Amino acid sequence: xxxxxxxxxxxxxxxxxxxxxxxxxxxxxxxxxxxxxxxxxxxxxxxxxxxxxxxxxxxxxxxxxxxxxxxxxxxxxxxxxxxxxxxxxxxxxxxxxxxxxxxxxxxxxxxxxxxxxxxxxxxxxxxxxxxxxxxxxxxxxxxxxxxxxxxxxxxxxxxxxxxxxxxxxxxxxxxxxxxxxxxxxxxxxxxxxxxxxxxxxxxxxxxxxxxxxxxxxxxxxxxxxxxxxxxxxxxxxxxxxxxxxxxxxxxxxxxxxxxxxxxxxxxxxxxxxxxxxxxxxxxxxxxxxxxxxxxxxxxxxxxxxxxxxxxxxxxxxxxxxxxxxxxxxxxxxxxxxxxxxxxxxxxxxxxxxxxxxxxxxxxxxxxxxxxxxxxxxxxxxxxxxxxxxxxxxxxxxx
Numbered sequence: 001x002x003x004x005x006x007x008x009x010x011x012x013x014x015x016x017x018x019x020x021x022x023x024x025x026x027x028x029x030x031x032x033x034x035x036x037x038x039x040x041x042x043x044x045x046x047x048x049x050x051x052x053x054x055x056x057x058x059x060x061x062x063x064x065x066x067x068x069x070x071x072x073x074x075x076x077x078x079x080x081x082x083x084x085x086x087x088x089x090x091x092x093x094x095x096x097x098x099x100x101x102x103x104x105x106x107x108x109x110x111x112x113x114x115x116x117x118x119x120x121x122x123x124x125x126x127x128x129x130x131x132x133x134x135x136x137x138x139x140x141x142x143x144x145x146x147x148x149x150x151x152x153x154x155x156x157x158x159x160x161x162x163x164x165x166x167x168x169x170x171x172x173x174x175x176x177x178x179x180x181x182x183x184x185x186x187x188x189x190x191x192x193x194x195x196x197x198x199x200x201x202x203x204x205x206x207x208x209x210x211x212x213x214x215x216x217x218x219x220x221x222x223x224x225x226x227x228x229x230x231x232x233x234x235x236x237x238x239x240x241x242x243x244x245x246x247x248x249x250x251x252x253x254x255x256x257x258x259x260x261x262x263x264x265x266x267x268x269x270x271x272x273x274x275x276x277x278x279x280x281x282x283x284x285x286x287x288x289x290x291x292x293x294x295x296x297x298x299x300x301x302x303x304x305x306x307x308x309x310x311x312x313x314x315x316x317x318x319x320x321x322x323x324x325x326x327x328x329x330x331x332x333x334x335x336x337x338x339x340x341x342x343x344x345x346x347x348x349x350x351x352x353x354x355x356x357x358x359x360x361x362x363x364x365x366x367x368x369x370x371x372x373x374x375x376x377x378x379x380x381x382x383x384x385x386x387x388x389x390x391x392x393x394x395x396x397x398x
Contacts, residue, residue, distance in 0.1 A: 013314070013362075015380050015398070017149065021126040120155060120164060121148035122380035123397035128366035129377055130179030132199040134158065134165055140370035141165070142382060143185045143197070145174050146397065154187050154197055155396075159370040162384060162394025166203050171195070176254060178217050180224065184238075188214050194226070196238060206241040210234065218248025227251070261367060264315045274320050277302070281318040281327070283311050288332050291316060293325065293348065305348040312338050317367035319374045320345065321387035326374045328356075328364050338362040338378070340390045354390040358398075 014020050014031035021028050123129075129144035134156050141159040145151040147170060154168035173190030180186065186196045192213065196206040212228035219225075223246035224236050235246030258264055261272040261281070269282035276298045283289040289311040295302040309329035313336050317328040325343040330336070342351035356362075356378065366377035373384035373393050381397035 013379070015122060018122055018380065019150070020124075120146040120153075120167065120396055121398070122146065122151055123155075123377055123382040124151035124174075124177070125365040125377050125380070127177035129375075129382065130177065130185045131159075131182075131368065131370060132156070132179075132185060133182035134199055134201075136200075139372045140182075140375075141199075142370070142375060143177075143179075143199075144377070144382065145177055145187070154185075154195070156199075156203075157382060157396050159375065159384070160372055162396055164396065166201070168195075168197070168203070168205070176214055178214065178252075180219055186217075186224070192228075194236075196224070196236070196241075198239065204239055206236075206239050208236050208241050214254060216251045216253050218246075218251040220246040220248045224248070225251070259366070259368070261318045262315070262364075263311065263317060265313075267315065270318065272318055272320060277320075279318055279320055279325065281316060283316070289335075290332065291327070291329055293318070293327070293343065295345075295348075303348045305343075307341070308332075309339065309341060310335055312336070312362040314363040317364050317376075319367050319369045319387075321369045321374060324351070324387040326367075326369075326385065326387055326390070328367055328376065330362060336362045338364075340385060342387070342390050351388075352390045357392065 014029055016031050019028050019030040124145035127145070129142050131140035132143050134141035135158065137160060139159045142157045144155055144157075145153065146155040146167065147153050150170075150173075152172070152174040153170045154166075154174075155164060156166040157163065158165055171187070171189050174187050175190050176188035178186040178188070180196075182199060184197050184199045186194055188194050188210065192210045194208050194210050194214070196208075198204045210226055210228050211232045211234070212230040214226050215229050216227040217224060220235070222238060223244060224238060225233065225246040225248035226236065227233050235244045236242075237244050237246075258267070258270070261270055261279075263270040263281060263283070268285060269280060272279045272281075278296050280294040280296075282292050282294070290306060291309050291311060292304065292306045294304040307327075307329070309327070310332040312328070312330040316330075319326045323345050325345050327341040327343065329339055329341050331339065338356040340352070340354045340356060342353075343349065344351060358379075358381075364376040364378045366375065366382075368375055369387070370384075374387055376383045376385065379398070381395050383395050384393045385391065386393050
């Protein structure tokens with residue numbers, strides 16, 4: 001559902017019955033739930049009330065007919081008994097494997113294209129997520145906020161399989177998500193309580209109270225520094241939670257800071273670095289926002305290509321995997337429909353163009369390579385795409 005931010009007027013795609021935070025001013029926008037259309041009443045059955053029907057209804061069934069009904073009834077009873085035995089044998093076996101295995105089995109279905117899906121309701125698009133190291137397999141896992149109606153549960157997903165590894169109990173209101181690199185993340189609640197989570201099982205949580213909403217944060221040696229909207233700076237020791245002075249090396253801003261590779265509504269370009277190479281995605285300064293990709297190596301040009309694609313209505317994105325570049329873009333004539341575009345990293349030659357399936361929003365809030373897949377957040381779902389083909393590997397959320 002397309003809404004206008006009540007504070008800054010920016011257009012926002014809000015799922016029906018959900019709420020998102022405006023990426024430009026931080027205001028929360030909510031969309032009403034869709035009302036189900038009333039179903040027409042079923043037509044009355046036709047019983048045939050004539051005298052001939054009444055006479056037939058009063059006559060007993062022939063013996064052969066009654067025997068067929070009897071055999072069918074006996075067969076039904078036997079089938080029910082067999083099914084009951086199967087259920088009695090399988091349910092205890094599933095229970096014995098542990099509740100987490102049962103939840104994982106019940107929470108996953110196979111999509112029409114073979115991608116694994118885990119059902120957690122919706123995945124928050126603002127804030128979208130953090131890359132962490134949950135299992136040490138060299139593929140970044142994803143932490144974010146999920147929930148069936150309001151996204152207020154801290155959740156960790158295996159970046160290789162899409163399996164939900166951890167879901168915290170729901171809080172009253174989750175306002176912000178902070179990324180602490182491979183080591184963990186934190187959630188700021190509506191009452192300014194900050195919940196810090198470690199990146200690995202047993203998912204320890206440290207709770208502290210801030211003075212206001214967090215405007216900036218940074219990591220130090222075994223500590224985190226928080227700056228809040230009231231101008232306060234506070235240092236927190238991890239994992240204990242004691243107050244101390246924390247000299248953070250880099251401060252991340254909550255408002256106005258966009259991740260590398262992401263281009264928003266008011267941006268004209270973005271830059272992504274991988275080793276000595278830099279990848280620039282820019283759009284025309286005037287006219288239709290046609291996109292150009294430029295690759296340099298140690299400052300030396302490798303190739304530059306103006307594409308036949310434009311930025312989506314609300315932005316575009318670029319991600320780089322070994323030998324491949326993936327773009328989230330659109331056709332100039334249909335900028336409200338997102339496309340996945342694959343390019344050869346060495347030459348810029350186009351490999352594929354695929355529509356974004358099951359999506360009513362045209363731009364991502366997260367688009368990043370995790371060591372195996374390009375992971376995106378869009379329209380209430382966390383999605384993983386195979387860089388070589390653009391195929392969806394797994395999805396968590398709607």
